[in-house]
Amino acid sequence: MQAGWALQGNIPVFVSTTEVILYAGDPRKHTSTVTVLNPYDIDISYQVFSTVTGDEKYTVVEPHGSIKPKHCKDFILRHNAPYPSNCGVVDKFRIKIYDNTTKQFLGKTTISATLQAGLPPKDDTTPSLSSAKSSRVEKTAQNQTEIAHKASCPQRRTENPNYPFIISLGVVCFCAVILFPTDRTSCQGDPSSQYTLTDHTKCICTFILGMVALTIFRP
Structure with missing residues (x-):
C-alpha cells in the first residue's frame, strides 16, 4: 500500500x-x-x-x-x-x-x-516559574507528611489499648525484683521474710521487665 x-x-x-x-x-x-x-x-x-x-x-x-x-x-x-x-x-x-x-x-x-x-502571553513566559513553584509545594507537602508521621509514632504507642497493662506489668516486675528478698536472703527475725521470691521467679520477672522496656522504648 x-x-x-x-x-x-x-x-x-x-x-x-x-x-x-x-x-x-x-x-x-x-x-x-x-x-x-x-x-x-x-x-x-x-x-x-x-x-x-x-x-x-x-x-x-x-x-x-x-x-x-x-x-x-x-x-x-x-x-x-x-x-x-x-x-x-x-x-x-x-x-x-x-x-x-x-x-x-x-x-x-x-x-x-x-x-x-x-x-508572549504570561502562560508561555512563566512555565519554569510554575514548575519551580509546584516543585516547592510538593517538597513542602512531603516534609509536612514526614513530620506528621514522626509525631504520630509516640501517639500511636500511647493509644495502644495494652499500653496501661504493659506499664503496670513492668512496675510489678520491678518491685518484685527490687523489694522482695530471695529465700536464701530472708532472715528469721525479719517480719517481711514471709514475702520472698525464689531465684527462678526473679529471673522470670527480670525477663518480663526487659521485654516491657523494649516495648516502651522501641522507635
Missing part, C-alpha cells in the same frame, strides 16, 4: 505544528522547534525549503536529514530579523519527504512562521 502512495507522491507529511509564532520582545521566542514524524515502515528523508525572499531573515538548523521508521527528528527555525517592520508578516516554509532508499518524492506540507510584536 505504501508503494502505491510513493508512486502517487502525495502521502501525508506529519509535523508537530503547521503554525509557528515568534515574538519580537522575547529573545527566547525568536526560535521554535518543529518535529518531523515518520509513522511509516520505510526510512524517509526530509528537506526544509524556505519561500522567504532573502536567506538572511531565517536560519534553519538541521534543514535536512533521514528518519527511521516510527521515529522523529527536530529542526529549529530561528528568526534573524525581529524588527518592527517584520511583525505580522507570514512567512512560508515547505517540508518535503523522500524515500531514503530510492530518493523518490513522497509528499510535502507547508508551515507558516509569523513574528508577533511584544512579549
